[in-house]
Amino acid sequence: FGPTIQGEGALIGQPTIFVRTGGCDYRCSWCDTLHAVDSQYRDEWKPMNAAEIFTEVEKLSGGNPLLVTFSGGNPAIQNLAPLIALGKAKGYKFALETQGSIAQDWFADLDVLTLSPKPPSSGMATDWGKLDACIAVAKSIAPSPLIPLPLAGGEGKEGALAPDRERGQWDKTSAISLKFVVFDEADYAYAKSAAARYPHLPVYLQPGNVVSDQPPLPTHPPQGGGQGWGEEIQPVMDRMRWLVAQVVADSWYEATVLPQLHVMLWGN
Numbered sequence: 001f002g003p004t005i006q007g008e009g010a011l012i013g014q015p016t017i018f019v020r021t022g023g024c025d026y027r028c029s030w031c032d033t034l035h036a037v038d039s040q041y042r043d044e045w046k047p048m049n050a051a052e053i054f055t056e057v058e059k060l061s062g063g064n065p066l067l068v069t070f071s072g073g074n075p076a077i078q079n080l081a082p083l084i085a086l087g088k089a090k091g092y093k094f095a096l097e098t099q100g101s102i103a104q105d106w107f108a109d110l111d112v113l114t115l116s117p118k119p120p121s122s123g124m125a126t127d128w129g130k131l132d133a134c135i136a137v138a139k140s141i142a143p144s145p146l147i148p149l150p151l152a153g154g155e156g157k158e159g160a161l162a163p164d165r166e167r168g169q170w171d172k173t174s175a176i177s178l179k180f181v182v183f184d185e186a187d188y189a190y191a192k193s194a195a196a197r198y199p200h201l202p203v204y205l206q207p208g209n210v211v212s213d214q215p216p217l218p219t220h221p222p223q224g225g226g227q228g229w230g231e232e233i234q235p236v237m238d239r240m241r242w243l244v245a246q247v248v249a250d251s252w253y254e255a256t257v258l259p260q261l262h263v264m265l266w267g268n
């Protein structure tokens, strides 16, 4: 679907078309895309091969190449190499969002890889060996012009932000980033220790957004806010303010804290 904008992480705000794949090897307690995960929705899924998907992408883009973002479910359970090859031949760029539980050789063909290991509140356990494997495969991705400085490793800029990082390492992996959803202290501690494990990777923190046990956000917020909108989005914004306070108190200056822009604009 799209074109729209990427709502979170390193590419926030950038125009993209999403390809949402069905199926996931996880079952996070707060999954907000169960319609792409739970087999009870299988009848709504549309089996498509690479050529069919690319035809749809071209239809949506009007033939103007742009960024294509794979989301899910977990797109890493698919073989997306043929689709990437078709798109790259026409000038499209490709980004992948995955929890990092499955490594595929075709990660090396991507332009941007976002790894989003799931924190304790998800109820899932991280297999660090698998996450390591994802990073190892994707390490050959060139620094991406899609990611703005200083994260893309521009001359001298990264040194100013992180003087203790090895320069070559930082440059090489700048197209890979870590994104953590944070609901509470335990999630925050998880994000900190995971980030410490991969000191060369940019880190994005995002306040958790519980769809089920808080008032639903309106599907279409009134123009300029309007009555009720502030109250509806309040729980996520409260968590975001708390998260900013944590990061500042810890002097965790390598982290970037971002909301889900699409939720602010369009609700859940």
Ligand code: SF4
Pocket (backbone or CB within 6 Å): 024, 025, 026, 027, 028, 030, 031, 032, 033, 034, 037, 072, 073, 074, 099, 118
């Ligand atoms: Fe849902 Fe993502 Fe968790 Fe899969 S990894 S269950 S898609 S939140």
